[in-house]
Every structure is written in structure tokens, then in C-alpha cells.
Amino acid sequence: MFSVQRKDFGANFVFGAATAAYQIEGGQVDGRGSSIWDSFAATPGNTKNGESGREACDHHQRWPEDLDLIKNAGFGAYRFSFAWPRLLPLGTGTPNAKGVEFYDRLLDGMLERGIRPFATLYHWDLPSTLQDRGGWMNRDIAFWFADYAALIARRFGDRLATIATLNEPWCTAYVGHFAGRHAPGYRDVRATARAMHHVMLAHGSAIDVLRAEGAKNLGIVTVLKHMIPASESRADAVATDVEDALFNRWYMDSLFKARYPDVLVKLLAPHLPERWQDDMAVVARPLDWIGINYYTRQICAYDPASPLWQSKKVVGELEKNGLGWEIYPEGLTQVLTRVSREYTRLPIYVTENGICEDDDTRRVAFYDRHLSALLAAQRAGVDVRGYFAWSLLDNYEWAEGYAPRFGLVHTDYATQARTPKGSYHAFRQLLRE
Numbered sequence: 001m002f003s004v005q006r007k008d009f010g011a012n013f014v015f016g017a018a019t020a021a022y023q024i025e026g027g028q029v030d031g032r033g034s035s036i037w038d039s040f041a042a043t044p045g046n047t048k049n050g051e052s053g054r055e056a057c058d059h060h061q062r063w064p065e066d067l068d069l070i071k072n073a074g075f076g077a078y079r080f081s082f083a084w085p086r087l088l089p090l091g092t093g094t095p096n097a098k099g100v101e102f103y104d105r106l107l108d109g110m111l112e113r114g115i116r117p118f119a120t121l122y123h124w125d126l127p128s129t130l131q132d133r134g135g136w137m138n139r140d141i142a143f144w145f146a147d148y149a150a151l152i153a154r155r156f157g158d159r160l161a162t163i164a165t166l167n168e169p170w171c172t173a174y175v176g177h178f179a180g181r182h183a184p185g186y187r188d189v190r191a192t193a194r195a196m197h198h199v200m201l202a203h204g205s206a207i208d209v210l211r212a213e214g215a216k217n218l219g220i221v222t223v224l225k226h227m228i229p230a231s232e233s234r235a236d237a238v239a240t241d242v243e244d245a246l247f248n249r250w251y252m253d254s255l256f257k258a259r260y261p262d263v264l265v266k267l268l269a270p271h272l273p274e275r276w277q278d279d280m281a282v283v284a285r286p287l288d289w290i291g292i293n294y295y296t297r298q299i300c301a302y303d304p305a306s307p308l309w310q311s312k313k314v315v316g317e318l319e320k321n322g323l324g325w326e327i328y329p330e331g332l333t334q335v336l337t338r339v340s341r342e343y344t345r346l347p348i349y350v351t352e353n354g355i356c357e358d359d360d361t362r363r364v365a366f367y368d369r370h371l372s373a374l375l376a377a378q379r380a381g382v383d384v385r386g387y388f389a390w391s392l393l394d395n396y397e398w399a400e401g402y403a404p405r406f407g408l409v410h411t412d413y414a415t416q417a418r419t420p421k422g423s424y425h426a427f428r429q430l431l432r433e
Contacts, residue, residue: 001364001426001429001430002364002367002368002371002426002427002429002430003368003372004368004371004372004375004430005430005433006430006431006433007433008375009375009378010378012385013384013385013386013387014076014116014349014385014386014387015074015075015076015077015386015387015388015389015430015431016070016075016076016077016078016079016116016118016386016387016388016389017070017073017075017079017388017389017391017392017408018078018079018080018351018352018388018389018390018391018392019059019078019079019080019081019391019392019393019395020080020081020120020123020124020167020395021080021081021082021083021086021123021125022035022037022053022056022083022123022125022396023053023056023057023391023395023396023397023398024056024057024059024066024392024393024395024396025053025056025057025059025060025083025086026053026054026055026056026057026058026059026060026061027058027059027060027061027102028054029060030060030086030096030098030099030102031086031089031096031097031098031099032083032085032086032089032096032099033085033086033088033089033090033091033096033127033128033129034085034127034128034129035083035084035085035125035126035127035128035183036124036125036126036128036131036135036184037052037053037124037125037183037398038052038053038054038128039128039131039183039184040182040183040185041053041054041183043185046185046399047398047399047401048399048400048401048403049401051396051401051402052396053396055413056395056396057393057394057395057396057411057413057416058416059393060102062416062418063105063106063109064109065418066392066393066418067106067109067110067113067115068113069392069409069418069420069424070113070115070392071113071114071115072428073408073420073424073427073428073431074427074428074430074431074432075115075427075431076114076115076116076431077115077116077117077118077161077386077388078115078116078117078118078392079118079119079120079351079352079388080106080117080118080119080120081119081120081121081122081123081125081167082103082119082121082152083099083125084121084122084125084126084127084148085125085127085128086099086102086103087099087100087103087148087151087152088127088148088151089127089129090127090129091126091127091129091130091144091148092130092144092147092148095151095155100155103155103156104156107156107159107160108159111159116161117159117160117161118160118161118164118349118351118388119152119156119160119162119163119164120163120164120165120166120167120221121145121148121149121152121163121164121165121166121206122145122165122166122172123167124167124171124172124176124182124183124398126183126184130144131184135184135195136172136173136176136177136194136195136198136199136202137177137191137194137195138198139194139201139273141198141202142198142201142202142204143205145165145202145205145206146202146205146206146208146209147209148206149165149209149210150209150210150213152210152215153209153210153213153214153215154213157210157213157215157216160215160217161217162217162218162288162289162349163210163215163217163218163219164219164220164221164291164351165202165203165206165207165210165218165219165220166199166202166203166220166221167221167293167351168222168223168293169196169199169200169203169220169222169251170222170223170246170247170250170251171223172195172199173192173195173196173199174192174196174246174247176195177191177192177195178192181399182398182399189268189271189308190271192268192271193271193272193273194271194272194273196268197272197273197276197279198273200251200254200255200279200283201279201282201283203220203255203283204279204282204283204284204285205282207285207287208282208285211285216288217288217289218287218288218289219287219288219289219290219291219349220255220287220290220291221291221292221293221351221352222251222252222255222290222291222292222293223247223292223293223294223295223352224247224248224252224292224293224294224335224338224339225247225248225294225295225296225297225298225331225335226297226298226328226330226331226334226335226338227240227243227244227247227248227297227298227300228240228297228298228299228300229300229301230300230301230314231301233302235302236300236301236302238302238310239300239301239302239303239309239310239311239312240300240311241263242263242264242267242309242310242311243298243300243309243311243313245261245263245264246264246309247298249261249264250264252339252342252343254280254283254284255283255284255287255290256284256343256344257284257343258280258281258283258284259280267308267309287344287346288346288347289346289347289348289349290339290343290344290346290347290348290349291348291349291350291351292335292336292339292348292349292350292351293350293351293352293353293390294331294332294335294350294352294370295325295352295353295354296321296325296326296327296331297316297326297328297331298313299313299314299315299316300312300313300314301314321355321356321357321366322355322356322357322358322404322405323356323400323404325356327355327366327369329369329370329372329373330373331373332350332353332370332373332377333373333374333376333377333380336348336350336374336377336382336384337377337382339382340377340381340382340383345383346383347383347384347385348382348383348384348385349384349385349386349387349388350374350384350386350387350388351388352388352390353367353370353388353389353390354366354367354390354391354406355367355406356397356404356405356406357405357406358405360421360422360423361422363408363421363422363423364422364423364426367389367423367426367427368426374387389408389423389427390406391406391407391408392407392408392409393407393408393409393411393418394406394407394409394410394411395407407421408420408421408423408424408427409421409424
């Protein structure tokens with residue numbers, strides 16, 4: 001089991017499990033509208049085996065069993081996301097009553113079990129109707145998202161322990177608009193530059209509305225990597241700086257310094273929206289906490305064949321997970337201390353950390369090493385308040401389909417049977433000491 005002990009983290013430290021709506025809910029039968037992931041997955045070649053989240057883990061019907069799993073493991077919190085198209089099938093306008101009722105039941109179920117709801121407003125499932133109007137490329141999405149946030153605050157805010165506006169805006173903007181590996185599947189630098197700005201403007205606009213509605217404990221969830229140059233050469237150092245700006249600093253600098261990294265502003269200047277500078281005060285609205293997702297490090301090398309970023313990812317020699325990501329627990333300590341040193345002394349939650357793996361012995365070891373890395377950051381003075389394991393269940397892993405398994409609980413997709421793994425029992429032992 002784990003070498004760490006529950007008492008090491010402090011009496012008020014929050015342990016939880018995390019999921020995302022599109023990856024587990026299914027249940028597209030209650031008036032839920034189409035999302036960009038529905039159309040992306042329906043397009044041949046976009047996802048492994050053409051798989052989609054249409055059924056996923058049937059959490060829409062099986063949520064009581066899933067909440068019981070969370071409670072029985074001893075987790076005190078559940079990080080989940082609302083599905084924007086379930087609540088607003090057209091993206092704006094009249095709410096879907098059945099969608100509202102589903103989240104009423106889910107939230108009441110959490111509270112009845114003593115589970116604190118940590119809500120995320122957007123985990124990548126944009127309503128298709130808003131994509132028809134330009135999606136994240138359209139500045140108006142800041143207003144659409146703010147209206148959606150207001151609905152959440154009015155209808156559910158009194159039951160939410162925390163609210164995060166966005167999950168991993170880097171993935172929304174870059175992976176969805178430049179790399180094309182996620183919905184909406186663009187490979188366009190102008191679309192990317194606009195999305196990179198509009199996700200942050202939407203975040204700040206939502207914070208304003210949530211504050212006005214009296215919502216409490218507001219934050220955002222970013223994904224961070226520890227960046228390492230492939231050599232001591234000047235070229236690799238420059239390439240690493242660009243990658244760090246693209247992956248880490250674009251979001252952290254804008255949130256806490258009200259600016260974007262100069263190196264990227266120069267590269268993207270022809271493609272950014274006009275007068276974007278006027279929006280930075282909104283982007284940098286004060287927060288109550290910051291969420292950090294951490295999975296791996298990145299080694300960067302200069303690549304003259306990449307005319308825009310002039311960098312490439314180098315595969316390191318460390319042990320890998322099932323998706324080929326290096327297992328580097330020290331990176332969690334490094335990103336947490338960096339956030340505390342360079343950006344903010346706000347409370348930090350590790351909102352996602354986990355491993356794609358069929359061998360659950362390796363999963364237990366992964367969690368043990370990363371929990372130790374978190375403790376190292378705490379002992380260095382970082383105010384880390386909680387840790388959320390990714391993920392509660394094996395689920396739909398976006399373009400990779402159903403083959404990757406991140407869950408503490410095994411999902412049999414043919415029967416939807418849930419079977420707790422050794423890693424689940426390891427957390428149960430830790431949390432029930």
C-alpha cells in the first residue's frame with residue numbers, strides 16, 4: 001500500500017476523486033444537446049476505433065453507485081464537471097429542465113453522503129450550436145460562458161464547495177485548434193491565437209458574474225509541466241522557453257500578472273484579436289484558489305523544421321505510462337513550488353494526477369511517489385490544500401477511446417460493472433486510518 005500516512009498532510013487537507021462529464025455520463029436521452037465532442041468523434045479518423053462518449057460509463061443512471069464508491073473509499077470531495085449542453089442544449093437560452101434535475105439529484109446525493117462538490121464549469125464539451133457560431137474563435141463566447149456560469153451560480157451555487165471556470169485551457173486552445181487532436185479539430189494558427197485569448201477572457205468574465213451572483217471559492221484548473229532543455233545549447237534553451245511560454249506561462253502569466261509572455265505575443269501578433277490588451281484586467285480577476293493538473297515532464301529541443309515554435313518534444317529515458325508519458329514525480333514538487341514562488345500564495349489544489357496503466361501495482365506505486373512529492377512541496381512552504389486522483393473510473397479517454405485505463409475502479413464497458421482495484425483499496429486504507 002502507500003508509504004505516506006493521512007496525518008502527514010494535515011487535518012484539513014482534502015482528498016478526492018475526479019471525473020469529467022463527457023468521459024463518464026453518457027445519458028444523451030434527457031434533452032441534452034450535441035457537443036463538439038459528439039461531432040468530432042463521429043468524424044472518421046478522429047478517435048480510436050471511432051469511439052465516442054455516447055454511452056461512456058452510464059454515470060447518468062449509475063451515479064448513486066459511483067457516489068457510494070467515493071464515500072466508501074473515504075474521499076471527502078468529488079471533482080466533477082457540469083455538461084454545458086445538458087443544461088443549455090443550444091448553448092444559451094432556456095435551460096433543459098431534465099438536465100437541471102439530473103444535477104440536482106447528483107449534488108444532493110453528494111451532500112447526503114458527506115462528499116464536498118468541487119465543480120468545473122467547462123471540461124471541453126462545448127455545445128455544437130456555439131461552435132456553429134465560431135466557438136472559442138468568437139469573442140462573444142465570453143458572454144455565452146458568463147451567462148452559463150450565472151445559471152450554475154443561481155441554480156446550484158449554494159451546494160458547491162468550489163467552482164472552477166475551466167479545465168486546462170491549454171488543451172481547449174492548443175490541442176483543439178492547433179494540433180487538431182481534440183475537438184473541434186482545427187489546425188490553424190489564427191484560430192489557435194484567438195482561442196488562446198478567448199478562453200482566458202471567458203474565464204475572467206465568468207469570475208465577474210459568479211462574484212456578482214454571490215458564488216464562493218472560485219478558481220481555475222490549469223495543467224502544468226516541468227520543462228527541461230534536451231542539452232545545454234543556446235538553441236535548446238530558447239526552444240524550451242517557447243514551450244514553457246506556450247504550455248505554462250500563457251495561462252499563469254495572464255492569470256497572475258495580467259500579461260502574456262512576450263515571446264509568444266511576438267510570434268502570434270498577426271493572429272491575435274485586435275485590442276486584446278484591453279481585456280487583461282478581466283482575465284486577471286482575483287481568485288480564491290488555483291488548481292494544478294500534473295502528469296509528466298517535457299524535454300524540449302530546437303527544431304528548425306518547426307517554423308512557428310522551433311521546438312520539439314524529446315522522449316526521455318524514464319519509465320512510461322500506457323500512453324508513453326514519462327513518470328516523473330519530482331516534477332509535481334517542481335511545478336507546485338514554482339507556482340508558489342513565481343505566481344501566487346493562494347491555496348493550491350492538485351486537481352488531477354494519475355496514470356494510464358493496466359498493472360495496478362504500478363498505479364499504486366505511481367500514487368505513492370506523487371503523494372510523497374506533494375508532501376515535499378508542502379514542507380517547502382507551498383500551501384497545498386488538496387489532492388484529487390484521476391480518475392475514479394476507467395472512462396472514455398477522448399481521442400484515445402476506451403483502451404487507456406486511468407481508473408481506481410475498473411469499468412466493464414459491456415456490462416457497466418464497477419470493480420474497485422488495488423489502488424482504490426490503497427486510498428481506502430490511507431483515508432480510513
